[in-house]
Amino acid sequence: MTERTETACGGPRAAAGPQEGVVETRIPARLDRLPWSGWHWRIVIGLGTVWILDGLEVTIVGTMAARLAEQGSGISISTAQVTTVAAAVYVAGACAGALFFGRLTDRLGRKKLFMLTLAVYLAATAVTALSWDAWFFFVCRFFTGFGIGGEYAAINSAVDELIPARVRGRIDLIINGSFWIGAALGAFASIALLDTSLFAADVGWRLSFGLGVVLGLVILLVRRHVPESPRWLAAHGRVDEAEAVVAEAERITEEHTGSALPPVTGEPIRIRERAPIGFLTIARTVVTRYPRRTVLGLALFIGQAFLYNAVTFGYAAILTTFFDVPQADTGYYFAVIAVGNFLGPLLLGHFFDSVGRKPMIAGTYIGSGVLLFGTAVLFQQGALSAVSMTACWTAVLFLASAGASSAYLTVSEVFPLETRALCIAFFYAVGTAAGGISGPLLFNGLVSTGKASDTTLAFCIGAALMTLAGLVEAAIGVRAERRSLESLATPLSAVGRAGA
Template sequence: MPTAQPSGNATITSRIPARLDRLPWSRWHWTIVIGLGTVWILDGLEVTVVGNIAGRLSEPGSGLPITSGQITGLAAALYVAGACVGALFWGRLTDRFGRKKLFMITLVVYLAATALTAVSFSTWWFFAFRFLTGFGIGGEYAAINSAIDELIPAKYRGRVDLAINGSFWVGAVFGSLLSIVALNEAILPKNVGWRLTFALGAVLALVILLVRRHVPESPRWLLIHGREQEAERIVSSIERKVESETGERLGEPESEITIHQRKSIGFLEIARTVFSTYRKRSILGFSLFIGQAFLYNAITFGFGAILTQFFHVPTGNTGYYFAVVAVGNFCGPLLLGKLFDTVGRRVMISSTYLLSGLLLFGTAWLFDRGSLTATTMTACWCAVLFFASAGASSAYLTVSEVFPMETRAMSIAFFYALGTAAGGISGPLLFADLTGTGKVGDTVLAFQIGAGLMCAAGLVAAFLAVRAERRSLEDIAKPLTAAASAVSERARSAKEGRSAKEGRDRSRTATA
């Protein structure tokens, strides 16, 4: 029974987190993945489409008095700025007012801004709604990653997070192919095709919004914020659905947690927790986001220029090459994701970062020797980004699971904004100039910078990555509201039993 506290809040003991973590995979979990995870496809679509249609938008008769440089420069910077501001703004509100309210609101913001971009009649209108589109997308990252981690069982959390974050590249493939159609004047007039691409993004967002209505609020968030009865109803409903779908009766949860409920957590307490209590984890998050941001910018900012300048690929055909690279990006998290839950976070995070960095060093060496063609260069990029994409996705996974429940959305928002700003501000200033000179040595230097920072992040992960695989979020980072005796004796016994079994297994292996 809840015990009244002087503050007016209550102290309760609950098994809700353990009940969620012991669920087998079911159709209900697929509903969560589709309702929440597909937004990354929209982000990939947005970024790719704008880059690919820049040439058409700048032509006379497009309906907008805008230059190609304004689209890839100012408009892109405004989208990035909007994403950074949106992540921080909506992230704080997500921790305070709940996951569901915010992932509905941010998607509506994105939908409206994209639809209004499609009817742009002047440059200021286009720029304003590019900013607001990014503003909505930035908020999505904080709200969605928080909700997914808190609803997906611990056993599957790594692979699901990686696949969802990697789905950005599904949108990139779709955007590349869509831009080829949009740029074909035999199919669509030049003042219509680009508008339809943005309109399609709004239509996809509307479909996702309809599915998302059925996704519940995070029971973990409800529990901490004094709404345990609502959390109990949601978890009981989920359990009934899972039992009905699987035809199996669920086992008893292994642990319970005692919570001092609070309506809100102060910003200073959140900052102190992230940057003081969990200082090493913050260094890890910073390293992972900066490393992946610079590696990706080392390649993507010069992608088209390298193909056209050094391999004489026609500008209109670069979209095909990008689509191939995007497929490689998606395959990495999809195929390697399970290993993050089985082999473990530390080994997989460090190895994907180090492998992608070393492969990019190798690509730079081959490029410098003149040993590559457009096809083999694309193959090299695919190999690099196969591992880099898994690593980059694991950066989002890391910052969403290694900090306490009350700081989760804000932590995701902070590191996302940091990485996005590094990519969207430092990237253009550094890599666009290097890869745009037409000099082999400058492009090699760009590759080496990205590869070096990726390898450095991999080394940091080798020492600081948290062994979070198959562990409850509350075990990885105890909630700020948790009582000292948060874990029950039964949970301790179960944990000791697992440790003893693992010790016996290791002994047998050593003997063998």
């Protein structure tokens, strides 16, 4: 292959001195300089809206646990099996799917995998509606999680490689935070679907899964128009395709803004096309080249995974156990919490790009931990009602949601291009296995005793993990705001500075 460099306008030209298998490009700089346009909205809508679907389904399953266990529901399963076993199986499937599809995403491309993972997710969700026994429900939940785990790897890597560096933080946070739009919709939907005057006990919960499938099919149609990552294409020798994607983005942006684009600045990069990188090479890169970043990623993921999986699957149980809230009314309270969760990334997201990653990530993690400790004290003293408990949790999760979303942002930014999807998958899988499986099991086990002291202990464990993660960020966090991905972690296929 002839080496390529960039002309003044950013297009490729043959270099005077050919070098086998090397391309020189300013594709990253060209993408990062683009003003926001309809091209970026296409990406956000096509990729980001799947978290709304995930939030919808997870919330409905949590709020319908008691209905599934009722006589006449059409499925033989207990409340504990839904809130504990099914929750753990779902998370285990997500961990497995993240690792399996994450590796394929780095090898086969972002677009192929974010289409495939959504298809797996939709198929498993549809079949869940046909469940008649606990074992079949568990199998469906595993494969639903398997698909959504792959989504986390494929979506986050694609978004960060397509969105300009100056707004990457806020966009990533808002996209990941949109899970809570779905959670709020799911909470409200569960109110109607649990109403036996509207739907029979064996119909309402099945319709909830059907609703998710319909929304998912719409997302799948939109997603067809999202392009492959030009960064991934260039690294795999498909420079002409990468150039075509960037040229299309530039054309749409110029039409949208009505003015010429700013000039391309920054150093070009030189990349050597290479064979697929083995898992051992990736593992060695992550652990030996970036050990501090590895510790950072694990701390952030474990803290948020424990807190969020415990709350998502356990808050309805707290309301019914300690505050005598009817099962059919828990959706109202959860909807309030969900709105607070989305407002966190929405209102705080821009500070992650302006104030910076380290102070904002550390602040949101530590702040949410401190507020949760305070909530635990008030709960233990019996000073809270269902309304005031919900207000406390809303405040806690307003900060925690922004922090949790930044965990995905962090690991997708600070590792090389060729490992990005698998790194997201690895940290998601390890963090979620540690916090997402143990969280619901421990949290529900403590809540089910009916003792306030046991639930207080669960709160304190979650608060301690979030606070500890925030302290780790303060100590070794990476200042990634407004920096190109290539400046944060040099691609493994890079061969030195352009022109060297």
